[in-house]
Amino acid sequence: MKSLLRQMLWASVLMAVAVVPAVAQQAPAAQLLDQTVAAMGGREKLLGLRTLVYTGFGQDAYMDGGGNITAEPNVPPKWRAIADAQRSIDLKAGRALLQQRRAPMFPFAAPFGLNWNRASTTQAGAELLDHPLPAALAALDPAARLTGVSVEDGVSVLQFTTANGTSVSLGIDAVTHLPAWARRVVPHVNLGDVAVTAFFTGYVPQDGVMLPYGLMNRIDWRNQVTLMFQVDSYRLNLPPAQMPVVPAPVAAPAPAAAPAVIVTPLARGAWDVRVGNNNGGPVIEFADHLVMFEANGSAAATLARIDAANRLVAGKQVTRLIVTHHHFDHTAGLRAAVSRGLSVIAHRGNEAIFREMVSRPAVVYPDALSRSPHPLVFTPVDEKLVLEDRTQRLELYHVLGHSHMAQAVFAYLPGARIMMEGDLGDAEWTWHWWANALQANIKAYGIDPKLNVAVHGPNGGLSIETTLANNQRQLEAAKAFCAQQGASGVPVFGCPVQFDILGPVPLTGR
Numbered sequence: 001m002k003s004l005l006r007q008m009l010w011a012s013v014l015m016a017v018a019v020v021p022a023v024a025q026q027a028p029a030a031q032l033l034d035q036t037v038a039a040m041g042g043r044e045k046l047l048g049l050r051t052l053v054y055t056g057f058g059q060d061a062y063m064d065g066g067g068n069i070t071a072e073p074n075v076p077p078k079w080r081a082i083a084d085a086q087r088s089i090d091l092k093a094g095r096a097l098l099q100q101r102r103a104p105m106f107p108f109a110a111p112f113g114l115n116w117n118r119a120s121t122t123q124a125g126a127e128l129l130d131h132p133l134p135a136a137l138a139a140l141d142p143a144a145r146l147t148g149v150s151v152e153d154g155v156s157v158l159q160f161t162t163a164n165g166t167s168v169s170l171g172i173d174a175v176t177h178l179p180a181w182a183r184r185v186v187p188h189v190n191l192g193d194v195a196v197t198a199f200f201t202g203y204v205p206q207d208g209v210m211l212p213y214g215l216m217n218r219i220d221w222r223n224q225v226t227l228m229f230q231v232d233s234y235r236l237n238l239p240p241a242q243m244p245v246v247p248a249p250v251a252a253p254a255p256a257a258a259p260a261v262i263v264t265p266l267a268r269g270a271w272d273v274r275v276g277n278n279n280g281g282p283v284i285e286f287a288d289h290l291v292m293f294e295a296n297g298s299a300a301a302t303l304a305r306i307d308a309a310n311r312l313v314a315g316k317q318v319t320r321l322i323v324t325h326h327h328f329d330h331t332a333g334l335r336a337a338v339s340r341g342l343s344v345i346a347h348r349g350n351e352a353i354f355r356e357m358v359s360r361p362a363v364v365y366p367d368a369l370s371r372s373p374h375p376l377v378f379t380p381v382d383e384k385l386v387l388e389d390r391t392q393r394l395e396l397y398h399v400l401g402h403s404h405m406a407q408a409v410f411a412y413l414p415g416a417r418i419m420m421e422g423d424l425g426d427a428e429w430t431w432h433w434w435a436n437a438l439q440a441n442i443k444a445y446g447i448d449p450k451l452n453v454a455v456h457g458p459n460g461g462l463s464i465e466t467t468l469a470n471n472q473r474q475l476e477a478a479k480a481f482c483a484q485q486g487a488s489g490v491p492v493f494g495c496p497v498q499f500d501i502l503g504p505v506p507l508t509g510r
Contacts, residue, residue, distance in 0.1 A: 029146035032158050032172060033139050039177035040136060041209040047140065049209070050237050052089040054134055056081045058215075058229035062104060066190060066328030071353035073222055078420040079105045082229070084118060090246045091137060095124040097246045107404075107433040107473075107494025109426065114492065116457055126186075128215060130198035130227075132179035133209070135170055138147040155180055167364075178203050178210055187365035188221075189299055190337065190357055192202045195220040208235040221356070249507045259301050261308035264460040266453065267416030273309050275301040278456045282420050283309040284413065287391045287435070289319040292342070292409060293420050294455050295333030299368055302333025305395055306340055318342060320379075320387075320458045322396065324422035324455065325408035326350045331357065339368040345387075346400060348380035349407030373438040381409050384445075398444050399424070402437040412447045418461070419449035424458040425467045431481060432474035438498040439468060472501045 003261035037043050061069075062078040069075055078091070085100035098121045103114050124345055132324040138144060143163035150157045150169075158170040171181040181199045188194040201214035211234050212418040215225040236240075248370050264272040266282060273292070274280025290309055295302045309318045313453035321337045323346040324330055331354075338344070338358050346354065362370035393415060402424065410421040424438045442449065442464075453461035462470070475497065482495035498504060 014039035021238050021244070028149045028297050029158055029160070032149055033136075033146065033160075035177050036158070036170075036172050036179060037136060037140065039210065040132070040179075041142070041153060045208055046137060049091050049137075049336065051235075051243060052091055052131075053238055053243070054228055054231050055086045055233045056125070056231040057085060059105070060102070061224060061226045061229075062106075064188070064191075064194075064219060064326040065222060065227050065327070066331075069403065071326040071350050081105050083116070085229070085243075087131075088244050088246060089128060089131075089134060090243075091134065093127065093246070093248075094134075095120070095122065095246050095249055096128055097244050098123055099244070101259075105216060105493055109429040109431055109433075111430055122247045122249065125238050126162065126184055129162075129166070129184055130196070131215065132182065132212060133202045133411075135168065135179060135182045138168065139170065176203065185364045187277070188363070189332045189367075190334065190365060191219075191221050192360040192370065193364050196226070199488040205291065207236045207313045209236060221360070225306045228453055237245055256300065259298075259304045261304050262459050263312070266418055266451065266460065267413070268417060270413060270416055271309075271312060272453055272460050272469045273305050273312075274459060275304060277458050278426075280305055281422075281455050282411075282413075282418070282453055283312065283318065284392060284394055285313055285316065286387070287389045288316065290316050290339075291320045291322060291387065291394065292318045293322045293453075294324055294330060294332045294422060295321055295457055296422070298332050299336035302336045303331075303340070303368065306337065307341070320345060322346070322377070322409070322411055322420075323350065323354075324410065325399075326353050327405065327423075330422055330455065334358065335362075335367060335369040338374050339372040341374050343378045343379060343382065343410075345378035345385070345396065347407040347409050349383055351378050351380060352450060384411075395447075397441065397447075399437065400440060401440045402434050404434060410441065412445075412449060414447070417448060417450040419447070419464070421452065422455035424470055425452060427454075427458060427462060427467075427470050428456070429470075429474050432471050432493075433478055433494045433497060434499060435471040435475035435478075436503050437446035437473060437502050439501060440503065468501065475499070475501060 019091045039045060059079040059081055062080055069079050080102050083101045086096045089094055089096040099118055101116045101117050101118050108114050117272050139160045141163045145161045147159045155171045161167055169183040170179055173180045179200055181197050183195055183197040184193050197218050199216045200212035203210045203212050213231045215229040218225050246336040261275055266272055269285035272282050273283045279297035284291045292309055306318050321344050334357055358376040382394050382430040383398050385396040385427055396409050399410055404423055412419050449464050451461045452464050452467040469505055478497050482497055485492045
């Protein structure tokens with residue numbers, strides 16, 4: 001799949017600068033488009049469509065595959081179930097309303113992830129190109145530019161640029177002449193430029209138009225499937241009374257100012273440096289440099305934290321970054337941090353995925369790393385790693401007994417008795433499925449923290465007693481939730497709860 005991204009990036013460059021070659025290839029591209037449009041139902045029929053509504057169900061990949069238990073390619077993926085989905089597309093206005101119920105097929109810490117409420121998302125422009133009908137209409141738009149025809153794995157590929165400047169590749173089946181897939185490049189904070197390929201299968205005629213019943217999206221990172229969707233109904237040109245209100249696209253916001261950073265002293269040579277709650281962690285001073293804990297939230301938040309940290313001590317800069325684990329919410333600032341030349345410390349199992357993330361290009365959508373390239377310098381943690389000089393000692397440990405993340409680390413500052421962690425505790429969680437992990441790691445490694453500074457937690461951290469009490473409260477809430485769901489006959493992933501605050505609970509006979 002790496003070659004697919006290279007093809008899309010190269011095509012984007014050609015489309016931007018090569019006008020004459022595009023004109024030269026107009027004829028074969030136009031012929032291929034005419035053939036495809038005829039197979040789908042004909043130009044007049046397609047251009048006469050006002051609305052497309054389809055319903056169905058499926059699954060999508062949590063965090064695009066970046067939220068799995070470990071970072072290995074063959075790890076069991078985490079999926080979210082999709083039900084009661086309806087996508088209503090205003091074909092003339094080029095926008096849509098996606099309504100669906102979605103919940104994770106794994107334990108989640110808060111009700112918003114497990115309540116199955118119907119959520120609505122407005123889509124517009126290039127976001128509609130993952131269905132062949134809007135994709136074909138985008139190619140037919142007089143403002144679009146056909147740029148050529150290529151061949152990929154025996155499939156003819158129509159290259160075009162939409163009216164709003166999006167580069168698209170549309171693969172055409174050699175037998176049916178129907179669209180087999182559509183591909184475009186999107187920005188990704190963890191992965192740079194990502195080529196998304198939407199596959200179309202199971203075409204059937206619907207009111208004179210050929211439409212697919214199988215939709216699947218795949219990205220060029222690890223060949224990851226990000227969406228599997230089965231259509232169970234199509235409707236064309238619905239009367240207005242049956243169409244939901246599709247909001248107009250919101251204007252792009254003005255460039256945001258650098259996020260405000262809050263610096264809270266923790267101890268001598270230790271500060272909590274974060275953007276609001278749930279977005280940051282400590283910075284630790286050594287004799288000639290600073291070490292930052294975690295690069296989560298966003299690239300902008302990470303860069304703002306680095307800048308704030310670099311102002312803490314005259315003559316000392318952040319040179320090293322500790323990353324607790326690979327989950328995409330915890331590595332959203334990894335590329336940004338590497339762009340500043342920071343070396344990375346994490347569990348050994350994360351090295352391969354971090355190298356993948358840092359090595360990916362960002363040409364179509366440049367980011368901090370593409371503007372300031374640096375290689376990844378990686379220091380692995382196995383069971384324990386100590387960072388120490390004449391002024392400071394910081395200990396890093398492999399997180400034990402936490403099935404949310406098997407290749408994670410936490411840090412401990414023994415002089416000040418400060419523990420630093422990600423996803424071991426959070427004052428804002430409703431449920432805690434692994435409430436024993438914090439206490440288990442404290443006991444296993446013989447440390448004695450008095451303060452716990454959680455990545456997902458308040459500025460300045462909480463006492464270890466308060467953190468453990470929160471874990472216990474969330475554990476009891478999870479047990480009550482499981483009992484409630486069990487009584488109603490609706491099983492939930494994670495139930496029954498397998499741990500209490502001290503360890504595994506006794507099993508009962510089944």
